[in-house]
Amino acid sequence: MIRFENVTKTYAGQSRAALDDVSLEVEKGEFVFLVGASGSGKSTFLRLVLREARPTHGKVYVAGKEINRLAGWKVPGLRRQIGTVFQDFRLLPNKTVTENVAFALQVIGKPRSHINKVVPETLELVGLEGKGNRMPDELSGGEQQRVAIARAFVNRPMILIADEPTGNLDPNTSVGIMKLLDRINRTGTTVIMATHDAGIVDQMRKRVIELSGGHIVRDQSRGVYGYQH
Numbered sequence: 004m005i006r007f008e009n010v011t012k013t014y015a016g017q018s019r020a021a022l023d024d025v026s027l028e029v030e031k032g033e034f035v036f037l038v039g040a041s042g043s044g045k046s047t048f049l050r051l052v053l054r055e056a057r058p059t060h061g062k063v064y065v066a067g068k069e070i071n072r073l074a075g076w077k078v079p080g081l082r083r084q085i086g087t088v089f090q091d092f093r094l095l096p097n098k099t100v101t102e103n104v105a106f107a108l109q110v111i112g113k114p115r116s117h118i119n120k121v122v123p124e125t126l127e128l129v130g131l132e133g134k135g136n137r138m139p140d141e142l143s144g145g146e147q148q149r150v151a152i153a154r155a156f157v158n159r160p161m162i163l164i165a166d167e168p169t170g171n172l173d174p175n176t177s178v179g180i181m182k183l184l185d186r187i188n189r190t191g192t193t194v195i196m197a198t199h200d201a202g203i204v205d206q207m208r209k210r211v212i213e214l215s216g217g218h219i220v221r222d223q224s225r226g227v228y229g230y231q232h
């Protein structure tokens with residue numbers, strides 16, 4: 004589903020590479036934790052998958068396509084296949100829960116009848132049935148993250164990227180969010196999650212890829228968080 008071949012990314016004006024000769028493969032349906040100290044290259048990895056950053060050397064393949072060679076007009080189509088969830092939720096504050104999720108489908112031109120069917124289904128999947136008319140500021144942090152996950156998943160993307168999704172949540176709420184990401188993963192969606200949350204990684208026992216200074220220093224199936232801050 005995702006393949007990196009000798010990928011190096013050096014940002015303009017930087018002498019050190021943010022990612023340095025990284026090669027790896029993530030299969031369809033895998034759940035992968037990306038761990039490593041601040042600045043180790045996790046976000047750069049995720050940005051390369053979304054083609055928000057371009058490799059300086061090497062090749063990034065998503066679903067069999069080398070995405071650096073994708074024509075510019077095809078990039079929105081690529082990103083439509085990849086749901087994204089962030090630490091800070093990024094909901095539209097002036098739209099209801101239902102509108103936030105529906106908006107993701109409106110902007111890609113889905114018909115109203117389809118939207119009216121799948122938005123309530125997705126809100127139920129994430130455990131927000133009955134809360135569709137709330138505004139984001141009327142929800143707890145955990146509920147807001149569920150809205151963000153519903154929005155990321157409503158189009159049934161092949162990949163879900165989560166960058167520190169539990170970073171603003173307490174441990175109990177985080178467990179609920181992880182159960183939800185696990186459920187989404189079990190529908191066949193490949194999940195890649197960057198995190199500093201040792202408790203979560205140790206509990207889930209999924210594949211763990213550790214970055215340090217832009218290098219992969221560990222790639223372990225059913226792994227643990229494993230390094231100290």
Ligand SMILES: Nc1ncnc2c1ncn2[C@@H]1O[C@H](COP(=O)(O)OP(=O)(O)OP(=O)(O)O)[C@@H](O)[C@H]1O
Nearest residue numbers: 014015017021039040041042043044045046047048
């Ligand atoms: N736009 C940019 N321009 C220049 N350097 C950058 C840019 N983005 C990231 N870097 C550098 O690249 C390296 C890797 O950063 P990256 O954001 O990928 O790390 P990270 O592992 O995601 O960190 P964190 O856990 O703090 O989010 C760092 O040295 C960072 O300073």
